[in-house]
């Protein structure tokens with residue numbers, strides 16, 4: 001059984017513009033899925049439907065076999081931890097530590113103190129424990145919001161643009177942290193380098209699903225990239241150009257590791273050819 005099943009979700013806002021239409025996919029336990037698409041594609045709307053903050057017009061969200069709409073909302077919500085795109089929508093308690101404790105307290109979880117400590121430590125926000133969250137910088141607020149989600153230890157993390165607005169160090173710390181977590185994750189993002197490091201699978205949406213596969217496969221789909229307004233990381237663009245120039249790259253690498261091994265292979269091959277072997 002899939003840990004998350006999205007079945008035919010559609011939703012429109014009050015003005016009648018459809019935000020998402022007929023979205024269906026399944027996520028297996030432990031899978032890390034990136035949801036990408038241009039601004040206004042419906043990523044945040046999709047997450048608010050999955051988290052149960054909005055009710056779909058049609059379709060169902062099934063978490064661990066329980067549908068969101070059949071009276072099991074509380075049970076289902078307990079499995080889901082949502083990081084909002086804007087940290088100001090998430091943090092509201094007078095101190096950082098109270099803010100991080102709020103979620104676990106609300107769910108009546110055990111060992112609140114331990115959870116808060118762990119979450120602050122893993123997000124590098126221990127020193128901020130007594131600070132007023134609203135006075136922090138955007139990046140720090142974002143880390144605090146992430147700590148609040150982690151403190152609930154949800155089975156499924158819904159992360160809406162988790163790396164946006166973070167400085168390079170905080171961004172790579174966060175990617176490292178998420179990479180080390182054996183947890184099911186859906187992550188809406190424009191940060192394709194983070195996707196390359198983190199995600200097993202990429203779903204491109206623009207109101208409905210346009211692509212569902214690996215980033216490596218998506219990198220070859222120029223039509224799709226253009227249509228969905230997706231910019232590949234510079235690294236991948238470099239390889240794409242070299243490939244167009246006739247260099248014998250078998251695929252377009254999306255991560256530094258891939259790029260290194262693919263470049264070494266091509267250089268070795270050129271060397272062998274030159275030596276007539």
Ligand SMILES: Nc1ncnc2c1ncn2[C@@H]1O[C@H](COP(=O)(O)OP(=O)(O)O)[C@@H](O)[C@H]1O
Pocket residue numbers: 013014015017018019037038039040041042043044045046
């Ligand atoms: N609260 C809202 N009221 C009305 N329209 C909205 C609201 N939030 C989002 N929309 C519209 O719904 C569509 C999808 O938005 P959103 O889910 O925020 O996209 P994304 O997160 O991919 O940028 C857009 O056309 C957006 O303008």
Ligand SMILES: [Mg+2]
Pocket residue numbers: 043044045085160
């Ligand atoms: Mg959004």
